[in-house]
Amino acid sequence: MLKRTHSCGQLRLEDDGKKVTLNGWVHSYRDHGNLVFIDLRDRDGITQLVFDPQSQPDVHKQSRGLRCEWVIAASGAVRPRGEGLENPKIDTGKIEILIEKIEILNTAETPAFEIDGADKVSEELRLKHRYLDMRRPEMQNRLKIRHKVTKIVRDFFDSADFWEIETPFLGKSTPEGARDFLVPSRLCVGEFYALPQSPQLFKQVLMVGGVDKYFQIVRCFRDEDPRADRQAEFTQIDVEMSFVDMDDVIDVHQRMVAAVWEGILGKKVSLPMRRMSYKEAVDDYGVDRPDLRFDMKLKNISDLVGDCQFKVFTGTIEKGGIVKGLCAPGGAKYSRGDIEKALTNFAADYDAKGLAWFKVAKNEESGQVTLASSIAKFFSDEQKQQIIERFSANEGDLILMVADTEAVANKALAPLRVKLGKDLELYDEDAHEFVWIVDFPLFEWDEKAQRYDSLHHPFTAPVPEDVEKLETDPGNICSQAYDIVVNGSEIGGGSIRIHQPQMQAKVFDLLNISKQQAQDRFGFFLKALNYGAPPHGGIAFGLDRLVMILTGTDNIRDVIAFPKTQKGQCLLTDAPSPVEQAQLDELNLRTQTHH
RNA sequence: GGGGUCGUAGCUCAAUUGGUUAGAGCAUCGGACUGUCGAUCCGAAGGUUGAGGGUUCGAGUCCCUUCGGCCUCGCCA
Numbered sequence: 001m002l003k004r005t006h007s008c009g010q011l012r013l014e015d016d017g018k019k020v021t022l023n024g025w026v027h028s029y030r031d032h033g034n035l036v037f038i039d040l041r042d043r044d045g046i047t048q049l050v051f052d053p054q055s056q057p058d059v060h061k062q063s064r065g066l067r068c069e070w071v072i073a074a075s076g077a078v079r080p081r082g083e084g085l086e087n088p089k090i091d092t093g094k095i096e097i098l099i100e101k102i103e104i105l106n107t108a109e110t111p112a113f114e115i116d117g118a119d120k121v122s123e124e125l126r127l128k129h130r131y132l133d134m135r136r137p138e139m140q141n142r143l144k145i146r147h148k149v150t151k152i153v154r155d156f157f158d159s160a161d162f163w164e165i166e167t168p169f170l171g172k173s174t175p176e177g178a179r180d181f182l183v184p185s186r187l188c189v190g191e192f193y194a195l196p197q198s199p200q201l202f203k204q205v206l207m208v209g210g211v212d213k214y215f216q217i218v219r220c221f222r223d224e225d226p227r228a229d230r231q232a233e234f235t236q237i238d239v240e241m242s243f244v245d246m247d248d249v250i251d252v253h254q255r256m257v258a259a260v261w262e263g264i265l266g267k268k269v270s271l272p273m274r275r276m277s278y279k280e281a282v283d284d285y286g287v288d289r290p291d292l293r294f295d296m297k298l299k300n301i302s303d304l305v306g307d308c309q310f311k312v313f314t315g316t317i318e319k320g321g322i323v324k325g326l327c328a329p330g331g332a333k334y335s336r337g338d339i340e341k342a343l344t345n346f347a348a349d350y351d352a353k354g355l356a357w358f359k360v361a362k363n364e365e366s367g368q369v370t371l372a373s374s375i376a377k378f379f380s381d382e383q384k385q386q387i388i389e390r391f392s393a394n395e396g397d398l399i400l401m402v403a404d405t406e407a408v409a410n411k412a413l414a415p416l417r418v419k420l421g422k423d424l425e426l427y428d429e430d431a432h433e434f435v436w437i438v439d440f441p442l443f444e445w446d447e448k449a450q451r452y453d454s455l456h457h458p459f460t461a462p463v464p465e466d467v468e469k470l471e472t473d474p475g476n477i478c479s480q481a482y483d484i485v486v487n488g489s490e491i492g493g494g495s496i497r498i499h500q501p502q503m504q505a506k507v508f509d510l511l512n513i514s515k516q517q518a519q520d521r522f523g524f525f526l527k528a529l530n531y532g533a534p535p536h537g538g539i540a541f542g543l544d545r546l547v548m549i550l551t552g553t554d555n556i557r558d559v560i561a562f563p564k565t566q567k568g569q570c571l572l573t574d575a576p577s578p579v580e581q582a583q584l585d586e587l588n589l590r591t592q593t594h595h
Numbered sequence: 596g597g598g599g600u601c602g603u604a605g606c607u608c609a610a611u612u613g614g615u616u617a618g619a620g621c622a623u624c625g626g627a628c629u630g631u632c633g634a635u636c637c638g639a640a641g642g643u644u645g646a647g648g649g650u651u652c653g654a655g656u657c658c659c660u661u662c663g664g665c666c667u668c669g670c671c672a
Binding site: 028030031032033034035036037039046048050067068081082084085087089090093096110111112113114116117118120121122123124125127174176177178179197200222223224225226227228230349350351453454455456457458511555565566567569571 | 598599601602605606607621622623627628629630631632633634635663664665666667668669670671672
């Protein structure tokens with residue numbers, strides 16, 4: 001075959017006169033009867049080929065048989081385009097190649113969709129024909145950025161003396177956490193491996209093994225329903241370090257994130273990144289992953305409205321609930337219908353039974369700013385002024401409130417805040433606001449199970465000053481966990497781990513995991529802790545989410561070459577699929593369906 | 596498991612209260628054309644309206660069932 005001398009995005013004016021060969025796909029085809037133009041495409045760009053019947057009648061004739069997405073090799077001389085014939089839309093737009101010879105490397109069926117217009121095509125079709133979808137520059141750019149991120153990450157950890165070490169995919173199932181993907185064992189009849197939800201225990205064992213600094217870019221598997229930003233199989237940048245405290249781990253990884261931002265976006269991230277306590281995040285933003293690109297903090301106004309005529313508020317507060325709200329700058333432009341339908345329905349998705357609202361308006365007579373709405377009459381003038389003050393509200397703002405338990409109020413207000421921030425364009429789309437969330441509680445009380453549950457995971461260490469509360473007050477222990485959040489998205493999280501077997505046993509005890517259960521599930525790990533485990537801690541980043549943010553997409557499937565649908569199916573390969581009876585027999589498995 | 600939304604030509608969409616033979620743009624195929632770059636012009640072909648059932652004189656449209664995509668609640672230590 002005619003082998004390429006250049007890529008399709010490479011040639012410029014200064015290559016004038018060079019004899020070159022390009023390989024690629026026929027991107028578009030323009031036949032003028034006389035001249036034929038072909039845009040040839042590869043991952044690097046597009047170059048215009050010209051076929052002239054005067055100079056090369058045979059090749060010109062051959063060119064008229066070409067079709068879109070055929071694969072060809074073409075040789076000829078680079079020449080500048082004439083005056084006014086340049087195409088500023090493509091990098092190679094100042095030149096073209098007068099073709100002297102072509103070779104058809106492959107023909108192609110008419111594609112199921114046009115490569116050029118695939119951004120308008122249903123995602124279902126794109127996934128079925130991923131190889132066509134992938135030919136689009138947008139998709140190629142995302143794959144390229146993903147590659148570059150992993151390259152930067154590997155270089156960063158290598159130069160910081162970390163070793164990349166692989167851990168098993170065929171592991172042991174544990175009932176904690178997400179649902180496991182199971183893999184039947186042929187050799188051990190009736191037994192199963194589980195695919196790892198993360199390499200958590202292995203990386204801790206590596207620390208016991210003296211590896212000291214480990215990282216891995218590793219696939220993890222959780223058999224839960226996907227979301228726009230979640231897939232059953234996803235990739236973590238997994239890290240663990242010995243002889244470190246929280247500040248050490250945070251320091252290394254904010255520098256890693258800065259290196260990625262610098263390398264991909266050319267942006268300097270100012271270090272150290274800001275930190276915020278879990279409590280502050282939940283109080284002010286309703287979630288542990290606040291979007292700090294805009295302010296609009298949530299405010300508790302229970303103390304202001306405990307004594308008013310509005311029964312919804314007083315009733316809620318009497319039952320131990322709260323009244324909490326936010327003030328949307330310029331939100332008064334929402335009509336009453338918008339508020340009572342769209343916004344209220346939105347909040348209802350998050351269990352809020354209703355949305356109380358005030359528009360902040362100027363009183364015509366007094367000239368004073370006051371609150372207007374159908375419930376305004378239930379509040380005294382003094383209360384209204386106090387509410388305005390609490391929210392620092394201005395004329396034209398909209399105050400929205402939820403009266404419910406604190407948990408429900410936060411659950412509804414947090415996404416409402418994010419939605420309003422976006423709708424009202426309160427932030428710069430290109431901004432990236434990082435924050436480390438720290439001071440997480442070690443446990444939260446699980447009302448249903450009537451026991452404590454780890455907020456992070458059961459291997460997270462308490463802060464040293466709270467260790468004695470393991471005996472006296474487990475609900476108020478602060479952990480050494482940390483999450484890194486950017487623009488309201490959690491991109492990584494980790495903790496300093498428990499490295500003393502006694503403390504680990506105590507935590508299992510509080511989690512209502514019996515000695516026998518702990519032994520069955522984590523026996524190997526507990527044993528390892530007995531053999532001189534160093535103090536250690538680590539973190540894991542979600543690579544997919546990182547790449548989503550860096551490429552500006554809100555669809556995780558856009559940053560995965562071969563993603564799965566919401567039912568966990570691969571539309572390209574049709575996995576999962578039934579298997580031969582012989583395969584089941586070999587595994588001693590029988591399938592049954594029950595409803 | 597729940598809620599929402601979508602499914603009509605290869606693709607993106609349209610089709611009045613249920614009413615004649617389901618249309619358009621792009622793509623495809625054929626022809627024309629001296630520089631285009633979303634080429635242009637002329638012509639042709641292209642449909643199990645996701646599937647199944649029902650109501651009706653008549654269903655893309657209404658009802659039931661079902662399949663699939665997406666968003667979301669639950670779930671995701």
